[in-house]
Amino acid sequence: MTGLILLLLYVALFVGAMLLVGLATRGRKRRDFTALKTVTFGDESAVRPNRAASVISVVVIFLLWGAFTGSSLVPVHVPGPFTGDTSFTYTARNAGGAEDEATVFLRVFPLGEQPPEIEAEPGEGFARNDAAMIAAYRSELVRADRNDEGEDVEVVAVEGQPIAPGVTVAFADGEVTMTPRGSLNVSPARGLQMEEIWLPSPESVVAALVDIATNGFQNVPLWEHLFYSLMRVLVGFAIGAAVGIPLGYAMGLNDWFRGWFDPIVEFMRPVPPLALIPLVIIWFGIWETGKIVLLFLAALWIMAIAARAGVSGVNITKVHAAYSLGASKAQILRHVIIPNSLPEIFTGARVAMGVCWGTVVAAELVAAQKGVGMMIIAASKFQSTDVVLMGIILIGIIGFGIDILMRKAENWLVPWKGRS
Amino acid sequence: MTGLTIDDVSMRFDLPSGSFVQALKNVSLDLRAGELMSVLGPSGCGKTTLLNIVAGFLAPTGGEVVLNGHRVTGPDAERGMVFQQGALFEWMSVRENVEFGPRMKGTPVAERRATADRLLQITGLGDFKDKAIYELSGGMQQRVALARCLANDPDVILMDEPLGALDALTREKMQGLVLKLWKETGKTIILITHSVEEALLLGERLLVMAPRPGRIHREYRLPFAEMGVNQDLREVKKHPDFGKRREEILSMIWEMEEEIMGRTESA
Numbered sequence: 001m002t003g004l005i006l007l008l009l010y011v012a013l014f015v016g017a018m019l020l021v022g023l024a025t026r027g028r029k030r031r032d033f034t035a036l037k038t039v040t041f042g043d044e045s046a047v048r049p050n051r052a053a054s055v056i057s058v059v060v061i062f063l064l065w066g067a068f069t070g071s072s073l074v075p076v077h078v079p080g081p082f083t084g085d086t087s088f089t090y091t092a093r094n095a096g097g098a099e100d101e102a103t104v105f106l107r108v109f110p111l112g113e114q115p116p117e118i119e120a121e122p123g124e125g126f127a128r129n130d131a132a133m134i135a136a137y138r139s140e141l142v143r144a145d146r147n148d149e150g151e152d153v154e155v156v157a158v159e160g161q162p163i164a165p166g167v168t169v170a171f172a173d174g175e176v177t178m179t180p181r182g183s184l185n186v187s188p189a190r191g192l193q194m195e196e197i198w199l200p201s202p203e204s205v206v207a208a209l210v211d212i213a214t215n216g217f218q219n220v221p222l223w224e225h226l227f228y229s230l231m232r233v234l235v236g237f238a239i240g241a242a243v244g245i246p247l248g249y250a251m252g253l254n255d256w257f258r259g260w261f262d263p264i265v266e267f268m269r270p271v272p273p274l275a276l277i278p279l280v281i282i283w284f285g286i287w288e289t290g291k292i293v294l295l296f297l298a299a300l301w302i303m304a305i306a307a308r309a310g311v312s313g314v315n316i317t318k319v320h321a322a323y324s325l326g327a328s329k330a331q332i333l334r335h336v337i338i339p340n341s342l343p344e345i346f347t348g349a350r351v352a353m354g355v356c357w358g359t360v361v362a363a364e365l366v367a368a369q370k371g372v373g374m375m376i377i378a379a380s381k382f383q384s385t386d387v388v389l390m391g392i393i394l395i396g397i398i399g400f401g402i403d404i405l406m407r408k409a410e411n412w413l414v415p416w417k418g419r420s
Numbered sequence: 421m422t423g424l425t426i427d428d429v430s431m432r433f434d435l436p437s438g439s440f441v442q443a444l445k446n447v448s449l450d451l452r453a454g455e456l457m458s459v460l461g462p463s464g465c466g467k468t469t470l471l472n473i474v475a476g477f478l479a480p481t482g483g484e485v486v487l488n489g490h491r492v493t494g495p496d497a498e499r500g501m502v503f504q505q506g507a508l509f510e511w512m513s514v515r516e517n518v519e520f521g522p523r524m525k526g527t528p529v530a531e532r533r534a535t536a537d538r539l540l541q542i543t544g545l546g547d548f549k550d551k552a553i554y555e556l557s558g559g560m561q562q563r564v565a566l567a568r569c570l571a572n573d574p575d576v577i578l579m580d581e582p583l584g585a586l587d588a589l590t591r592e593k594m595q596g597l598v599l600k601l602w603k604e605t606g607k608t609i610i611l612i613t614h615s616v617e618e619a620l621l622l623g624e625r626l627l628v629m630a631p632r633p634g635r636i637h638r639e640y641r642l643p644f645a646e647m648g649v650n651q652d653l654r655e656v657k658k659h660p661d662f663g664k665r666r667e668e669i670l671s672m673i674w675e676m677e678e679e680i681m682g683r684t685e686s687a
């Protein structure tokens with residue numbers, strides 16, 4: 001239910017923002033080359049991300065997040081769970097067939113708070129009033145007939161509506177269901193907001209970040225968790241590249257190497273690194289060696305295949321030209337084949353970095369003392385969803401940062417990529 | 421003995437299917453040092469194959485190529501090649517491309533820099549020395565390729581449709597440049613082209629090849645290259661003999677092409 005409302009709201013915000021921004025920027029034409037094109041639909045180069053859309057998209061996510069978690073950072077909220085005092089009436093019938101009405105008083109309090117107990121006057125008649133304390137989002141069993149006077153008293157209606165085992169009746173601030181044994185299961189209205197344990201509000205995530213950044217997580221500072229994960233990725237990737245690139249070159253330049261390693265590389269390529277975790281743990285243990293070996297294996301095949309493709313992709317006229325200009329084999333390797341393969345190698349390195357980052361987090365989920373993966377899995381065991389969410393956001397930001405750095409390095413080192 | 425001798429060269433490609441292609445059959449040719457020869461012929465008659473054999477990229481299945489008294493067994497700096505396109509190194513600047521040959525030989529920096537500067541000046545690229553290859557137009561890239569080849573000071577320059585990818589105007593300017601450089605440097609040049617006009621303008625000698633098997637069909641000696649050295653190329657084209665030759669060669673190539681078409685249709 002909440003999910004459907006969330007989806008509809010999201011679609012509405014998407015369309016609404018599009019129309020609004022379209023209206024606001026109408027009349028303001030772009031004065032660049034793209035504006036001169038008469039055909040833009042289907043021309044991929046004419047599609048550039050609408051910056052306003054990107055900004056609004058991020059804002060919308062925060063708004064929805066805040067609105068559905070009752071965040072104080074966001075001005076509007078969807079209805080939250082009911083809290084405060086409320087009541088409903090029930091009708092009891094005794095063995096003699098007489099009926100009497102009584103009230104159940106409820107005090108619904110936010111989880112974690114300890115408000116004073118609610119008291120109820122016994123009231124008139126054989127049916128006596130009851131009182132119950134319920135935490136928000138929880139439900140409580142009320143044996144309304146227990147304190148009623150007489151034998152064989154049973155509840156027959158709630159708020160005037162007949163009730164029987166399995167039947168649910170709504171009252172002003174929630175609903176009541178009768179259990180098979182005749183108790184009343186009272187659930188105050190939950191509203192549309194998420195419980196903190198399902199989805200913490202933005203400020204609790206920020207608070208978790210501040211707390212862990214200052215106090216550390218399980219006696220290890222935050223930066224050390226991040227550093228361990230990053231260090232594993234860098235070391236594993238570096239060893240993988242240091243072995244994989246020469247291997248790929250050898251495979252691209254020599255038929256024996258090609259024949260020997262082709263079956264191995266082609267076999268290992270489709271094996272996801274995650275599938276290797278159990279074997280690596282058995283062989284190398286759960287500590288640093290195991291993780292580095294795993295990341296090495298994750299990067300190795302990708303880099304070998306990229307280097308092989310880089311060599312195979314060299315235009316034979318370039319090699320011929322170099323020979324005609326008097327270059328030796330070693331000079332051709334150094335000045336033609338290696339530079340020519342750099343774009344492919346960079347593409348491979350970007351893929352490998354992404355895979356390594358994903359793999360390290362997964363490996364830390366399985367076993368580690370330090371690292372962001374370990375941090376979120378340990379937090380999830382204590383149901384600290386705020387720390388879990390913070391960890392996921394950090395993992396995303398760092399992965400994104402790595403990719404941006406790789407792209408910058410690529411632009412700087414192989415400016416000719418895709419332009420020959 | 422100086423000069424290039426192509427002695428009874430044959431080339432046969434064995435295909436995986438078991439059949440074969442006779443790309444060249446008994447081709448013999450003598451070029452004196454400093455001669456400029458253009459080669460024409462219908463598509464598939466073995467022009468590129470012949471050039472690749474002279475360059476040393478392919479070993480002929482029969483005959484041999486001899487340059488200045490020694491047999492050609494592989495590529496070497498004495499035989500420079502200008503390709504149609506795609507042979508420049510994108511990871512080097514214009515100047516580094518031109519310096520490539522001397523650098524491989526270990527020529528001192530100052531010397532090879534001076535050579536590159538001079539050749540870039542001659543080819544009109546003085547202002548583009550430090551540009552990247554992908555920042556140049558197609559015509560400029562071909563001038564870089566020409567300068568790179570010349571910087572290495574080869575005895576023979578082999579060109580496989582070097583101007584094929586250029587527009588008419590740029591092409592005409594480049595033709596003038598080739599003639600000028602030929603006269604100034606006195607290199608032996610073999611130039612493959614698909615344009616009859618270009619073959620007439622840029623050949624002291626003009627070789628017409630015939631296909632299946634690839635062989636020499638006819639050879640001409642022409643005055644137009646010599647004329648073009650001190651004259652505007654358009655003036656040369658107006659020469660009455662030029663038109664006559666052009667028609668003659670065009671109809672000859674047409675005949676060959678039609679024969680090929682007929683043969684493939686009947687087959």
Ligand SMILES: Nc1ncnc2c1ncn2[C@@H]1O[C@H](COP(=O)(O)OP(=O)(O)OP(=O)(O)O)[C@@H](O)[C@H]1O
Nearest residue numbers: 433441442443461462463464465466467468469470
């Ligand atoms: N590596 C090869 N393997 C098999 N056949 C080949 C090979 N190279 C060339 N041939 C064949 O040899 C013949 C001559 O080819 P070549 O490329 O020399 O022709 P060309 O005269 O340069 O043609 P074009 O004017 O189209 O460039 C063609 O029939 C071609 O199919």
Ligand SMILES: [Mg+2]
Nearest residue numbers: 467468469580
């Ligand atoms: Mg050809």
